[in-house]
Amino acid sequence: MTHPTSPAGTRRTAGHRLQLPAAAVAEMRARLPVVADATVAAILEEVPGYEGALTGSMGENIRNAVQLALGGFLSLASGRRGADPRTPAAPAVEGAYQLGRGEARSGRTTEALLAAYRVGARVSWRQMSTTAVEVGVPAQTLADFAELVFAYIDELSAASVAGHADELATTGRVRQRLLDRVTRQLLQGAPAETVRGSAERAGWEPPTTLTAVLVPEAQLRPVLAGLSTRTLVARDLTELEDHAVLLVPDAHERRRPALLRTLLGRGAVAGPARPWLEVHGSFERVLRARALDILDDTETHLAELVLRADPEALADLRAQALAPLATLRPAAAEKLTDTLRSWLLHHGRREDVAAELFVHPQTVRYRMGQLRELYGDRLDDPAQVLALTIALGADRA
Structure with missing residues (x-):
């Protein structure tokens, strides 16, 4: 031969x-x-x-x-x-x-x-x-x-x-195929026993946690150079054109800052660290972040991710919560909306609201009087306050 x-x-x-x-x-x-x-x-x-x-x-x-x-x-x-x-x-x-x-x-x-x-x-x-x-x-x-x-x-x-x-x-080719199978199963949330068997056949020792990271293909090589050699890589995913997904082992707690420094300025999105068999949740998080044009560390955008998880529901909530302002002229509605948002976020501290809005505290008192006329006792209802906080806080997320 x-x-x-x-x-x-x-x-x-x-x-x-x-x-x-x-x-x-x-x-x-x-x-x-x-x-x-x-x-x-x-x-x-x-x-x-x-x-x-x-x-x-x-x-x-x-x-x-x-x-x-x-x-x-x-x-x-x-x-x-x-x-x-x-x-x-x-x-x-x-x-x-x-x-x-x-x-x-x-x-x-x-x-x-x-x-x-x-x-x-x-x-x-x-x-x-x-x-x-x-x-x-x-x-x-x-x-x-x-x-x-x-x-x-x-x-x-x-x-x-x-x-x-x-x-x-x-x-090397055989092992890479086996590692690719492990990666696909983890991203798909396959049963734990299935993934464990595939990891054993691939000779890949599972870490404690995995962190999903979305990286532009053009940045893949320099990013990988700064990560553990046990990092799993998924490329050519149909839903992620020109991007790759990395599953980074044990980048949690005190090790996370090192991961974020490696990703800095490379257009990457880092999900949360999860127990390795639950990394599918981290992967879903980076997908949602990418859809919302959120880059860098998803852990610093949790409120925005929550508030924008269902845009239609948020729009309905805003319309419902702000219905008492719907009859006002746009300019007046805008002023009262800004005042109500600041009042909620500052827990009713008039001086802080005035400082944020660049108005006199008496102006804040006057506007809150108007809002109480429009909302009545609803401003004292915890459920209504929660709805208003979410509806108006979304503009700050």
Whole structure:
């Protein structure tokens, strides 16, 4: 099998002209298990990332890969071409590719993998060159032999690195799909057990709280740079053109100011922190805020969000509560409306009302007399006062 990212099509060993004597190849092949064991032992001893890795199934996989690689090399050095026009070592290159994928799954880095190849090249060259000298291989042939060894190791290294990269890319895509599922379920308010199962499959450790944040797509990269790497991201939502939703973990209480500083000046809307399985409520809050053109921190706009949650109901309430003023001339109605609003919000403190309206306290007294004539005892009714406060307070929200 040839992989798009593997170096199968550009092998430096494909056109080599070395052909070791049959006796040398036979002797090396006979000693192959010993060379393989020495190579594995050296890797175990010299490459820190492999301590304890050469036992069990992983150890067997590496031993098999070493023997396959050495066997492929001997076939190459003997001059056998086989059916593959590029190199008879194709199975070894494929084995190296799969080894790279396995090492990525095991969590080892390419640095550890390449170090293992360097050690393996040195040990196997020392063992095989000793055998070559013993059977009388000429010096020039030995030099060509050395060149082929290291070109071959380069090919195997490249194949393993390609396998490692492909595995990481595949794993990353799979995990991202799983994380996307968790995000969708949280935004949709899916059942708790469903979301917990999806989070476990994605390897995502749930936080204590999540905070929904609406961010313009153009600002997504800089915002994410300032947030936890565990932040979940939802993009391309049909109801949010040119915006993404972030679910930020544990940005509550004393950590919230840091979140707000990250969002400052970026046209974002931050909802409230909620227990992670209840973040759907935070998401709904930012959607309502966006519909009302509210930006930044929704926690500083709670009164406005409440008062404007149902515009039609608010309009009906205002019409009902202010009905006694409907018969007045517009200018007079406006003055009394302003006075009544200030009187309600200042709890009847005449001096404060006068200061806000830039009028004399006696003017306030006069106007309140007019309002009491219009409203009668209703200004002493708590329910009516509440209705008036909401109706008139909405203008200040």
